[in-house]
Amino acid sequence: MSFVFVSGNLALDLAGTRKWRRTEPEELLATPDDLAQWFAEAGEFTDGIVVDDETLHGALTLREAVYRLASARLAGERFAKRDLAVVNDLAARPGMRVALSARGVTKSGDAQAALADVARAAVDVLADDTVSMKECGRPSCTRIYLDRSRGARRTWCGMDECGNRVKAAAYRARKRAAVDED
Template sequence: MVASAELVRDFVNTYDVEADADDLGTPSELALWLRERALAGPGDRAGDDDLALAVALREGLREALRRGPEPVELPLLPLRVTVGRRPELAPIGGGVTAGLAVIAAGVIGGSWDRLKVCAEETCQWAFIDSSRNRSRSWCSMRVCGNRTKTRAYRARKQGSRPRPGSNTDTV
């Protein structure tokens, strides 16, 4: 199974930075999330180690998206290279760690360069940049782009005003 950019995006977005809400707060929530995406079987259970691995993978992917071409080391996962029509990474075995391995393998593909993390520091939401020149910076121009631009505008305006207590009208 080859993971899509959408799957990688959705996995990174299981933690909402702004709301401090984690969809993978417990091992059972991790197992359920993977089962809902056919990445784990109905009998597969997750433990605390699996949850720690998932969080490390998620935050490693977020960091990689934030850094761009700078290398980021992701946690070790059971993957092998398969060569057929084109080389691919495939999970070894099954269960929760194999499901996480499918997500990690999703970074090897044509859409990784379209995945980004919102430039708004309070957001950090992953999104797929579908702009022609791949120049999008925010997950939403209406929300995050507007926040960033409003903050920059206010900072410029404050910088152009005389500071309180400064004597600007003396010659």
């Protein structure tokens, strides 16, 4: 499995590991190995993080709390206290250790430290009112992303998965309409 990192924030990318929430939800983190793979593909953590069932459960709890908090922000609603508690509890824990070496920055730590870093990423993005946060414009997609485009005009979470499909569908609809007019 290969994960997509298009949200512009690690916590929002974690929230995106449950796809199509309103239609037919697809779980991308079904096993501890899936989460270990997500950590590896994120490129922010030590390679080979070992994940157990308890850590997977914690990651899924964090993911859902982040998604609900981001959705509340988008809707202009208050944050739920239980979701704040989940994020704040994990964010308060020790994160990955960072060291400078001749080859650059190295990070070390376990899966719990990695989750703490993801929780801190959630705190950073959810507390920043200056960043434009949006939900993907593809009707079936529920990914939340940061819009850093000029004029904040980005419509889709990413072109590969959603943008191209929406544009192709619009093209086919225009072609059908043109044929129907003839």
